[in-house]
Amino acid sequence: MKTFGVIAGREIWLALRNRGVVITALIFALWFPVMSAVGIAAGTDGDAAAVAGGIAAIALLVGVFMGYIFCSDAFLREKRDGTIETLLCTPVSLRRIWEGKTVGVAVPAYLVTLLSAVVTAATVSALTDVAIATEPLLYLHLAVVVPIWVVASAGFIGAAQLALGMRENQILGFVFIFGFIFLIVALQEVSPGGPGLSVMTEAVLAAAGIALVALARFIVGKVTKERIVRTIP
Amino acid sequence: MWSLPGFTAPSGEPPGPGPSPGTLRFLAWVPPARKNRWLDIPLPKTEIHDTTRSCARTGPETPRHHAIPAEAAAMNAVEVRGLSRSFEGRAVLSDVSFTVRHGEVFGYLGPNGAGKTTTIRILLGLLAPDAGVVRVLGRDLAVDDAARARVGVLFENNGLSDRMSAAANLAYYAGLYGVPDPAERIDDLLTLVGLTDRRDDLVGTFSTGMKRRLGIARAILHRPEVVFLDEPTSGLDPGAQRMVRDLILDLSRREEMTVFLNSHHLDEVQRISTSVAILAGGRIRAFDSLENLTGASDRPTVTVTLADPDDRVRACETIAGLAFVAGCDPGGSTLLHCTLADPGATPDLIAALVGAGIRIEEVRRSSRSLEEIYLEALRSAEGGGA
Numbered sequence: 001m002k003t004f005g006v007i008a009g010r011e012i013w014l015a016l017r018n019r020g021v022v023i024t025a026l027i028f029a030l031w032f033p034v035m036s037a038v039g040i041a042a043g044t045d046g047d048a049a050a051v052a053g054g055i056a057a058i059a060l061l062v063g064v065f066m067g068y069i070f071c072s073d074a075f076l077r078e079k080r081d082g083t084i085e086t087l088l089c090t091p092v093s094l095r096r097i098w099e100g101k102t103v104g105v106a107v108p109a110y111l112v113t114l115l116s117a118v119v120t121a122a123t124v125s126a127l128t129d130v131a132i133a134t135e136p137l138l139y140l141h142l143a144v145v146v147p148i149w150v151v152a153s154a155g156f157i158g159a160a161q162l163a164l165g166m167r168e169n170q171i172l173g174f175v176f177i178f179g180f181i182f183l184i185v186a187l188q189e190v191s192p193g194g195p196g197l198s199v200m201t202e203a204v205l206a207a208a209g210i211a212l213v214a215l216a217r218f219i220v221g222k223v224t225k226e227r228i229v230r231t232i233p
Numbered sequence: 234m235w236s237l238p239g240f241t242a243p244s245g246e247p248p249g250p251g252p253s254p255g256t257l258r259f260l261a262w263v264p265p266a267r268k269n270r271w272l273d274i275p276l277p278k279t280e281i282h283d284t285t286r287s288c289a290r291t292g293p294e295t296p297r298h299h300a301i302p303a304e305a306a307a308m309n310a311v312e313v314r315g316l317s318r319s320f321e322g323r324a325v326l327s328d329v330s331f332t333v334r335h336g337e338v339f340g341y342l343g344p345n346g347a348g349k350t351t352t353i354r355i356l357l358g359l360l361a362p363d364a365g366v367v368r369v370l371g372r373d374l375a376v377d378d379a380a381r382a383r384v385g386v387l388f389e390n391n392g393l394s395d396r397m398s399a400a401a402n403l404a405y406y407a408g409l410y411g412v413p414d415p416a417e418r419i420d421d422l423l424t425l426v427g428l429t430d431r432r433d434d435l436v437g438t439f440s441t442g443m444k445r446r447l448g449i450a451r452a453i454l455h456r457p458e459v460v461f462l463d464e465p466t467s468g469l470d471p472g473a474q475r476m477v478r479d480l481i482l483d484l485s486r487r488e489e490m491t492v493f494l495n496s497h498h499l500d501e502v503q504r505i506s507t508s509v510a511i512l513a514g515g516r517i518r519a520f521d522s523l524e525n526l527t528g529a530s531d532r533p534t535v536t537v538t539l540a541d542p543d544d545r546v547r548a549c550e551t552i553a554g555l556a557f558v559a560g561c562d563p564g565g566s567t568l569l570h571c572t573l574a575d576p577g578a579t580p581d582l583i584a585a586l587v588g589a590g591i592r593i594e595e596v597r598r599s600s601r602s603l604e605e606i607y608l609e610a611l612r613s614a615e616g617g618g619a
Contacts, residue, residue, distance in 0.1 A: 006408035014396060086392025086451075089357050089374075090409045091382040225375075229359045 003092045004100045011074045011104020021073050025066055025109075029116035033058055037123035051124055052135035053196035056142075057188075059117040060205070063146045064180045066109035066116075067153030068173065074101045075161035076169060082232050084162075088225050098158060098220045105154040110147050117142055137197040145202055148209035153180055155216035163223045165231040183208070309368075310335045310459045310491035311356065316365035318351055325351050327515040329365070333508070335458075338485050338492040340506030340523070342499065342607060347512045349495045350388075353461050356493075357386060369459055382410055385457035385490075389464055391448030395437030399428055399447050402436055403454055410455035422450040426480065442473030449480055459491040460484070466501055474498075478505055503527075503603045511607055514614030519606055525572075526606055532559055532572050533598055535579055539567040540592035551589040557581060564609075567594070 015021065040054035078084040078101075087097060121132050132138065157176050161169050187208050193200030311333035318326040325348040333339040343349045354360040356367050358375030367373070372380035386392075393402045400419055407415035423429045426446040436444060445465060452460050465481065466474040482505050485492050496502050502509060503523065510520040519526060539545060548569060552561045557578040562570040571582060583596055 002411070003409055006405065010397075010405050014394065017396060081394075082388065082390035083392050083394065085354075085359065085388055086386060086390070087409075088359060089381060089384070089386045090406070091378050091380075092409055093378055224361075225359045226361055229354060 003096055004103075007092070007097060007100025008104040008107070011101050012107050015070050015073055015105065015108040018073050021069060022108075025069050025112045026115075028065065028069070029062060029112045030119055032062060033116045033120035034123050037120050037127065040120075041124050041127035048130045048132065048135060049197060051128065051130045052132055052138040055117060055120050055124065055132065056138055056145075056197050057184075057195075058120050059113060059142060059146050060149055060184055061181060062116045063109065063113040063150040064153040064184070065177060066112050067105060067150045068157050068177050070105040070109045071154050071157045071161060072173075074105045075158040076166075079161065079228070079232055080166065085229055085232065088228065094162075094223065094225060094228075095217065095220050098155070098162065098217075102151060102155040102158050102216075105158065106147065106151045109154060110150045113146055113150060114142065117146075135197065137199065137202060141197060141202055145205045145209065148206055148213070149180075149184070152209045152212035152216065155213050156180075156219075159216045159220045159223065162220070162228050163231070166233045308335070309333060310337070310370060311339070311493060312366070312368040312371075313352070313356070314366045316352070316355065316367060317363045318348070318355060318360065319363060324515050326355075326362075326512075329512065329515070329517050331510045331517055331520050333459075333491060333493060335491055336485070336489055337508050338481070338494060338506045340502030340509040341493065341495045341512065342497065342502055342509060342603075343512035344497055344611065347497075348515055349497075349512060350463055352512070353386075353463055353493070353495055357381075357384070357461065382455060383458045385452035385455065385460035387445075387448045387452040387460070387462045387465060389467060391444050392451060393436045393444060393448060396435060398433045398435055399423065399439075400432040402447065403451055406451050406454050412455050418454065422454060425483075426450045427476075440473075442469050442476065445469060445473070445477055446480065449477065449484075453484060453488060453490065456488065457490060459493060461493045461495070463495045464497070465494070466496070466498060474501070481505055499604050499607055509603065511610040513610045516614070518610030518613055523603070527603055532574060533576055535571045535573060535582060536564070536595075536597045537569045537571060537582070537586065537593060538595040538597075539569070540594040542566040544591045545569070547589060548586060548591050551585055551591065552582075555582065555585055 036054070036058045040051055040058075043050075043054075078087065088094065124130065125132060153176075157173065160172060160176060164172065184205070187204055188195040188201055191198075191201040191204040193202075193204070195201070309332040311331075313332070314330050316326050316329040317324070329348075329352065341349050341352065351360060355362050356369055356374065358373065358381070361375065370380060370383055374381050374384065392406075394405075397405070400423070403419045403422065404415060406412075407419065412418055419432075420429070423432050426449060428443060428447055428450070431439070431443065436447065439447065449462070449465065452462070462481065466477050469477060478501060481492060481494070484490055485505075492505075494502065494506060506523055508520075508522045509526055511518045525532065537548070539548060545563065545566065549561065549563065552558050552569065552571060557573060557575040558571050559574040560572040562572075564570050573579065573582070575581075579596065579598065583593065586593055
């Protein structure tokens, strides 16, 4: 457990000090919600539940994208620099390395996502008179579902970045992102609660996110060190 | 497998690899503590034909067993038996075997692309062998997470983050290895590698030599019993190379570590190694203590130049029957490099050859440089010895 904390702590420390990644993340986290907030404000006619549903949907997408952005620093950089090889020679198992890195990626990604949600809510509030603070499901969504999906995004993409070569990663990075977005939309559509905030939809999203984390963890268990070493550029 | 009559492996030698087909295996007698050491230098094809015709074969090859006896595992820090590995159908390592004893500085020599780094990766469990067995401290590091805590490694990239300070890099690995009292250990190591005044500077601002020294500090941070150094002086200026060499020597003495040194720098290996293996064409071409390899030991090498090339086979047979000759390596059509078990046996060797009716042109005591041995190994690999 100690090594998990060591790895996660280092990744958080590095992520927050990577100016390029932080600036990219902040630009996306601020620009995208502001633009979306204008659309939410215009399309919901002051319906508090609809506004909260729009903010929740944006937060989830931003969370998934943040997981992808911060992943490149934790997994891909380590591979590009070749330092992953040294890490694999430590007494820490590959799965534990992945777990530490995934959480190390997810923490800053989640913090930026929360900031993005606050900005979205503030922008919508400024444009409408809707009382967003009265929607408890939005808090549940931001506190439970979003972090699960941030971890799922970081874990899944991280596992792929460990297993695949640099070129495949460049191609598949966006495929994963669009796959995640498609999955979220599809889950909301098929959920008994339907799109928007509902207990049932939140439960479906949370369960699907946990299943994705478990699947990513399973995949990492199947990735060999040889596979990682041989895909180092 | 072919061997000179009278030259047999010392009893108790673990089953090891035979020479490649068409090679003359030279089994040097070695004291029990030096067993497992051998040279495998191929002969030119025409000579192979002549020699094999005149000498008895030892019989059909027996199946090779790569199990490592417990006694050997306890004695050796690194064991490699019958290791083979290929990539996309191209053989990189073919039946490679060697051992490294505890406390040795082992020089693993070979040209670029010979498979040195592949060997290290297999030893560290990063790559899987196609065949053979490897053990480090008696363990298979591919499956034994805990055993990896007893091993240190320095790859070419040093394993450092450019965006962290020297001290933070070491602290990170100290956390992964569970180093007790890490602050004190980090201070000691930064002093050892001369980077105390740069402890809080980002590694990205360091020179290549400084990074390499910090990389060595990282590799030995957890006081490993065996440390693998992959081309530790590669890309360094002569001054930095010397610094790193001195550091390695200091480590092996002070921290009593077994050092596995991957290199293609002959000078470096000759200066700091106690034993050497030469890898070329995917095979081990020579493997022995540095002293024995270069003839600088109490078993001198005598080069006999024959007056008549036709006497060569007869000379081989005569020498094979001499107890005071530990081994014989035919170096050309008229040359025989004989390793003497008794340093004062040169007159006896001459007398035996003359007594057998062999005409001798010259007898010269010689010691070969590591460079000569290395180049000979490369030539033998190029000549189809692989």
